[in-house]
Amino acid sequence: MPNNLHTFLQRSEQKAFDAEHKRKLLFNIAKYDATVVRGKQQYADLGLVRKKVKNIKWKVIENLDKHLIEFEKNFTANGGKVIWANDDNDAQQEILRIFKKHNARTVVKAKSMASEEIHLNEFLKQHNIESIETDLGEFIQQLDGEAPYHIVTPAMHKSKHDVAKLFAEKLGTDINLSASELTLVARRILREKYAKADIGFSGANFILPDIGGIAISENEGNGRLSISFPKVHIVLAGIERMISSVNDLSLFWPLLATFGTGQKVTVYNTILTGPKKEFEIDGPYEMYVILLDNGRSKLLAEERQREALYCIRCGACLNACPVYKNIGGHSYGSVYSGPIGSVITPHYNGMEEFKHLSFASSLCGNCTEVCPVNINLHTLLLYNRNDAVERDLTTTSEKTMWRLWRKAMLNRKMMDNPPALLKNLFVKMVFNKSWGKRRTMFKFAPKSFSKMWQERERR
Numbered sequence: 101m102p103n104n105l106h107t108f109l110q111r112s113e114q115k116a117f118d119a120e121h122k123r124k125l126l127f128n129i130a131k132y133d134a135t136v137v138r139g140k141q142q143y144a145d146l147g148l149v150r151k152k153v154k155n156i157k158w159k160v161i162e163n164l165d166k167h168l169i170e171f172e173k174n175f176t177a178n179g180g181k182v183i184w185a186n187d188d189n190d191a192q193q194e195i196l197r198i199f200k201k202h203n204a205r206t207v208v209k210a211k212s213m214a215s216e217e218i219h220l221n222e223f224l225k226q227h228n229i230e231s232i233e234t235d236l237g238e239f240i241q242q243l244d245g246e247a248p249y250h251i252v253t254p255a256m257h258k259s260k261h262d263v264a265k266l267f268a269e270k271l272g273t274d275i276n277l278s279a280s281e282l283t284l285v286a287r288r289i290l291r292e293k294y295a296k297a298d299i300g301f302s303g304a305n306f307i308l309p310d311i312g313g314i315a316i317s318e319n320e321g322n323g324r325l326s327i328s329f330p331k332v333h334i335v336l337a338g339i340e341r342m343i344s345s346v347n348d349l350s351l352f353w354p355l356l357a358t359f360g361t362g363q364k365v366t367v368y369n370t371i372l373t374g375p376k377k378e379f380e381i382d383g384p385y386e387m388y389v390i391l392l393d394n395g396r397s398k399l400l401a402e403e404r405q406r407e408a409l410y411c412i413r414c415g416a417c418l419n420a421c422p423v424y425k426n427i428g429g430h431s432y433g434s435v436y437s438g439p440i441g442s443v444i445t446p447h448y449n450g451m452e453e454f455k456h457l458s459f460a461s462s463l464c465g466n467c468t469e470v471c472p473v474n475i476n477l478h479t480l481l482l483y484n485r486n487d488a489v490e491r492d493l494t495t496t497s498e499k500t501m502w503r504l505w506r507k508a509m510l511n512r513k514m515m516d517n518p519p520a521l522l523k524n525l526f527v528k529m530v531f532n533k534s535w536g537k538r539r540t541m542f543k544f545a546p547k548s549f550s551k552m553w554q555e556r557e558r559r
C-alpha cells in the first residue's frame with residue numbers, strides 16, 4: 101500500500117472518531133454557514149454572477165500563455181521584476197538569491213498557500229533566515245508547528261481555549277486571556293517584526309495582466325503591514341491566479357468575500373503595481389513576482405480537469421464536504437485539502453501517490469453546488485478516477501474484483517441460479533478488504549428480481 105494512502109487511512113480513521121475534533125470543526129463551520137447566508141443577500145442574481153466569473157476564468161485559462169506574457173511586460177514596465185519558477189525547488193532558489201542579494205535575514209509573511217507548496221518556512225530556517233507568519237491563524241499554526249488546516253481559516257480546528265493554552269506554553273501568557281487579549285498579544289509581537297523585517301512576502305489573490313499588478317485581499321491589515329515597511333517585497337503567485345483585467349475585480353472581490361467568509365467585501369483589498377514610485381512616501385524599493393507553475397501546466401494539459409484552475413480559493417467546498425467535515429484538513433497529507441485538494445493534488449504531486457484522494461468522496465455533489473465559480477468538482481473527481489484506471493494505477497486485486505463483478509452482473513444465470521447464501525459468501529470473499537470494516541456488507545435477497553418476476557408471470 102503506498103505510504104500516502106496508508107497514512108491517509110490511518111489519520112482519517114483517527115480523526116473521524118475524535119468527537120472533540122469534530123465538535124470544534126462543526127462549530128466553526130456552522131458559524132461560517134450562518135454568515136454566508138447573509139453575505140449572499142447582497143446579490144440580486146447570484147446565479148448570473150457565478151456564470152459570468154466562470155466564463156471569465158474559462159477565457160483566461162484558455163489563453164493563460166498570452167496573459168502571463170502581458171503581465172510580465174506591464175509589471176516590468178512598472179519597475180517590478182518577474183521570475184518564472186517551474187517547481188518548488190526553482191522558487192526556493194530564486195527566493196534565496198533575492199535574500200542573498202539584499203543580505204536579508206528576516207521576513208514577514210502574509211498568508212500564502214503557494215508558500216506552503218514550496219515549504220518556504222522550513223527552507224528559510226535551513227538558511228538561518230527568520231520567517232514570521234503575520235496572519236493570525238497562520239501565526240497560531242506556526243507557533244504550534246502545524247501546517248494550515250484550511251485554505252482560508254488555517255486554525256479552524258482550534259478552540260479559543262486551545263489557542264490560550266498554546267500562547268501560555270509558547271509565549272508565557274496567562275491561560276485565561278480572552279480572544280481579544282490573545283489577538284493583542286499577537287499584534288504586539290508582530291508590530292515589532294514588521295518594523296524590523298528585511299523582506300515582506302505575500303501571495304496574490306489575483307494577477308492583473310492589463311495593469312501589470314496583483315491584488316491581495318485580507319481582513320487583518322497584516323498583509324499591508326508586511327509589504328509596506330520592508331524595502332523588498334516578494335510575491336509568490338500560482339499562475340492560475342490570473343484574471344483578464346483589473347475591471348474583473350468588481351465581480352471577483354465580493355464573490356471571494358461572500359463565499360470565503362460571508363462578508364460583502366473583504367476588509368482590506370490592495371492592488372499593487374510594482375515598487376514604490378518617486379512621488380510615493382512608502383512601499384518597497386524592489387518588488388518581485390515569482391510566477392509558480394509547480395504542476396499547474398500538467399493540469400492545464402488535462403482537457404477535462406483544467407477547469408479546476410478556475411478556483412479562487414474561497415474554501416467553500418471544504419466547508420460543504422461531508423468527508424472534510426469528518427476527517428479534517430490534515431488527514432489529506434497535502435497542502436490543499438477538501439474537494440478542490442482532491443482534484444488538483446494528483447496533478448500537482450503525482451497521480452500514483454495521491455489518486456486515493458479522488459476516491460475518498462461520497463460524490464454527493466455538494467462541493468459543486470457551493471462553488472462560486474461553478475467548478476464541476478464531483479465530476480472532476482470521477483475524471484481523476486478514470487485517469488487512474490486508464491493509467492493502470494489500480495491494484496491487481498481491484499482489477500480482478502471488478503472483472504469478476506462485471507462477469508457476474510452480465511450473466512443472468514450467474515445472478516439467478518446460485519443460492520443467496522453462496523452469492524453472499526462469494527461477495528464477502530471478493531470484497532472483504534476493499535469494502536471497509538466500518539460498512540455493513542450488502543446481502544443478496546433470497547430470490548433475484550428476475551426470478552420473482554418469472555414466477556409472477558407464471559401464476
Ligand code: SF4
Pocket residue numbers: 359410411412413414415416417418440470471472473474475477
Ligand atoms: S473549488 Fe470552488 S468552492 Fe472550492 S475553494 Fe475553489 S472556488 Fe472555492
